[in-house]
Amino acid sequence: MVEYFTLEELPDRPMFRCERRNATLQVSACAGMWSEANGKAAPERLDRCKNCPLGAKHAGVGEISLSPLRGMSICARCHQGTTRLIRKHLCVSCYNREREFNLGRNAKGSAPVKHPPLHNIEIRYQAGEVLQRLAMPVVSSEELVVAALRDTSKQVTFAFSGKRPEMPQGELFV
Ligand SMILES: [Zn+2]
Known part of the structure; x- marks a missing residue:
């Protein structure tokens, strides 16, 4: 539980003790730092604010991804x-390796032999409440899973075909 308090001289600025930053912060400052940390070109000094559920709450954003x-x-x-x-x-x-694989030759002019085959794979997942599809030529379904976790700001739940709409993430790799 987070306890909020105010200073006598700043009665309209609720504050709290932030464990991540080990500091006493104003809620509005926390919200600002969270937004900056999760935006484009986030500064390194705000690394600890990224993926913070409390910061997300202060910024008024629900269902955020907590994936590292x-x-x-x-x-x-x-x-x-x-x-x-x-x-x-x-x-x-x-x-570059994929390009050589698709061309059928590498920089030396010989056929690339080590590149794994590319497959057109589609995965479905929920981003917050919204069902999403991700499809592209990849070497494995894991590549799509990593891409979805990397690129989705909402909480990600992986799903399969209509018969079994939701499965725990672990089963995806069985
Ligand atoms: Zn790479």
Whole structure:
């Protein structure tokens, strides 16, 4: 439970003790930091505010994703952090390997042999209350799962076909 209090000189500014930042904060300041931490070009100093459910509540945003992958600049295929995501999805290396695979030859002119085949896979998932589909040529369904967790700001629940609309995430890989 979070306890709110006010200072005598600031009666209209509720405050609380933030465990993550180990600081006493005004609710409005917390909301602002949460919004900045979860926005574009979030500064590193606000890392601890990212994915904070209390901050989300103060900012008036419900059902947020608490996945540690959310908003990370990682390649969904090889899971490496990268400064640049091609098609907002792959690192430069994976993108180049895929290109060579599709062309049937690498930079040396020979056929790429190590690249796994690409499959057109579709996954369905719920983002908050909304059913979403994600489909693209990938090396595995795991790649789509990582992409969905990385790119969805609402809480993600994975689902399968109509017969069994919802399954725990663990079963997806069986
Ligand atoms: Zn990669």
